[in-house]
Amino acid sequence: MPNSKLRIGIAGAGHFGRYHALKVAASxxxxxxxxxxxxxxRAKTVGWEAGAKQVCFEDLLNLSDALIVAAPAEAHYSLAAQALSAGKHVLVEKPIAASLAQADELGALAKQRGLVLQVGHLERFSAAYQAMAGRIGAPLYIEATRIAPFKPRGTDVSVILDLMIHDLDLVLALVDSEIDSVDALGAAVASRHEDIANARLRFRNGAVATITASRISPRTERRMRIFGQDCYIAADFSARKLTVIARVPAEAGSPPGGQQPVPGIAGFAHEDxxxxxxxxxxxxxxxxxxxVLDGAPVLVDAAVGRRALAAALAVGENMRQSREKMAASGLIDVAGPADNLSA
Known part of the structure; x- marks a missing residue:
């Protein structure tokens, strides 16, 4: 349909569903x-704002070439599977599904029917990621922090699937290796699921990543530090700033334009x-x-969404194991407040 407008319906009229509707309406x-x-x-309110009507799911499928699934996470698989089975292209919010089996089924459905299935890992399209990705080779160590004040929205899942999965996806995009082991700990404080979490990932190639996520912090902070053999990057996403320290190629002789020598470290240059x-x-x-319209490659496809989900589930499972160890050793009282640890 190269000369046609793509007819898109929105399944889910919550916080992100509203944003999706407004973007489609403006496209x-x-x-x-x-x-x-x-x-x-809620559907009528968002529809009024975006200039579309509230409809049942069956009618939405009949009216559309593609669906954006922005419902709560537990509904992602059901809605996306119905849409793909009906021959509709799908953009599904992260996480792609609740289990790897569901993710595999969605990927297989899309492949069998020749449909686009894109997963909403929004950070892949951010200016911050694009600025970082082109300046680092093979990371040796990554440290990521994503913390924010508490909001009831998103608490239908743990902070792992709510916030940490963004940085898990970015780390997986930067590290070209499979995860070898996970060591994680988390706590449920203000909801039924983990609200704070920390995970240390070791990759088969030797790289390591430490990721911290919290949705009960007094302030918002998003930072990432990346260490490579010849480069160090510190990213402050809130300030929209990268600090880059990198080795100057011997053939260059002096730092390229815009870069300054690093005092006391010969052969390295600094750049903001x-x-x-x-x-x-x-x-x-x-x-x-x-x-959908031009046949362009799907940047964040089902395989990318599955890999991020697998990492998130591995973090959650290791948290459960950590809790069992702490309970067995007497470190936490399973009948007391510490019973909130993990799910």
């Missing part, structure tokens, strides 16, 4: 066909890099439309 390549949500009033934030969600939608 020059797409047309918003309708909004589905079990909460009819900033970026202008762009609309990552609009970029994600543009990539989805390009894959």
């Amino acid at each position: 020059s390549r797409c047309r918003l066909t309708g909004i589905f949500d079990p909460d009819l009033e 890099v900033s970026w202008d934030d762009h609309d990552s969600l609009a970029a994600e939608h543009a990539a989805f439309a390009a894959s």
Whole structure:
């Protein structure tokens, strides 16, 4: 359909569903066909704002070429599977599904029917990721922190699937190796699921990543540090700033333009890099439309979504094992407040 607008329906009228609806409505390549949500009033409200009607799921499928699934995580598999089975392209929010078996089934459905299945790992389309990815070779160590104040939204899943999965996906994109082992600990504080979590990942190639996520912090902070053999990068996502220290190639003789020598460290140069934030969600939608309308490669496909989900599930399972060890040793009282540890 190279000369047609892509007809997109939204399944899920919550916080992100509303954003998706507004982006589709503003797109020059797409047309918003309708909004589905079990909460009819919410669907009507978002539909009114975005200029589309509230419809049942069956009608949404009939009206659309593609669906954006922005419902709660436990509904991702069911809604995406129904859409793919009906021959519709799908952009499903992260996580792709609740289990690896479900993720595999969605991937197989899309492949069998020749449909686009894109997973909403939004950070892949951010200016920050693009600024980092081009400046590091093979990372040896990555340290990521993503913390924020508490909000009831997103607490239907643990902080692993809510926040940490963003950095898990970025780490997996930067480290070209399989995960060898996971050591993790988390605690449920304000919800039924973990609200804080820390995980240390070791990869088969020897690289290590430490990731911290919290949704009960007094402030918002998003940082990442990456160490390579010849390069160090410190990223402050809130300040939109990279600090890069890298070895100067011997043939260059002196640091390239914009870089300064590092005092006391011969052969290395320092550079401060900033970026202008762009609309990552609009970029994600543009990539989805390009894959459907133009046949462009799917940047964040089912395999990418499955890999991030597998890492998140491994972190969650190791948390459960850690809790059992602490309970067996008497470190925590399973009948007391510490029983909130892990799920």
